[in-house]
Amino acid sequence: MAGLLIDDVSMRFELPQGGAVQALENVTLDLREGELLSVLGTSGCGKTTLLNIVAGFLAPTQGRIVLGGQSVHGPGPERGMVFQQGALFEWMNVRENVGFGPRMKGMKKAEKARIVDHLLDVVGLADFKDKALRLRSRIATALVYPAMVCLIGLAVSIFLMTYVVPDLLGTLVKEGRDLPAITRGVKACSDFLRHWWWALAGGIAGLIMIVHALLRRPRLKLFAHRAILRVPVLGELIR
Structure with missing residues (x-):
């Protein structure tokens, strides 16, 4: 636990x-x-x-x-961290920001898509995955790994x-x-x-x-x- x-x-x-x-x-x-x-x-x-x-x-x-x-x-x-500053890539949309970490770790595309879609749904961004909504995007980004x-x-x-x-x-x-x-x-x-x-x-x-x-x-x-x-x-x- x-x-x-x-x-x-x-x-x-x-x-x-x-x-x-x-x-x-x-x-x-x-x-x-x-x-x-x-x-x-x-x-x-x-x-x-x-x-x-x-x-x-x-x-x-x-x-x-x-x-x-x-x-x-x-x-x-x-430890998932939602920073005081934006900590998002301005040129990326919501899905791309949340999926950046898993992509850098070499996660398979299908698995990355499943995790990203799930977290966007959890934070209420399922309908906005291609738009630049900031705060909820940062929360989803912090939790894309199994944080404790x-x-x-x-x-x-x-x-x-x-x-x-x-x-x-x-x-x-x-x-x-x-x-x-x-x-x-x-x-x-x-x-x-x-x-x-x-x-x-x-x-x-x-x-x-x-x-x-x-x-x-x-x-x-x-x-x-x-x-x-x-x-x-x-x-x-x-x-």
Whole structure:
């Protein structure tokens, strides 16, 4: 199974002019199969740094990432990444972008077509496979390999989280791909709270509050470690 463990992770960046920035400090999270974690917080609090560490683009100063019982050392196809930037080839259509990775790996044409068509159907692009629809194309591209975790490195709209992601995760669960997912934030949080795991990020150097909600349970369960976080949509959450 594809559980994800972020174990006592800290990240410190040394500055060329001297000094250092502590981006993350002693972050521990245990994400099980079929659960979604959203990391919220102000600019510079470490959200993207955490995603990049899980993706294997950065090695933490301290701690480790364990996925499916195996320690993470560098990038790998078992972690599908939806980048903050476009990360699509502008001259290719949807089908060509999603099929680029399998083509580079030498996958047979018929098998590649089957996988690409299936993923385009999962993300709602079956009728637009020859057009340049961007965000869903990026999600399909990230999942074209049998990834064990999906990392979404951008603030995702409530439409995507309400309609696209639940359908996507539900379909993958039926296929036996009960993968956890992490997103860097949401633009509208109130409806989102009813369905998913998420974590609220405070200032630089750590997560100040953890809010749990199992994907398959309608009611929200709160477990706050400490501190107060003010979010415009949610108001004030207190321990």
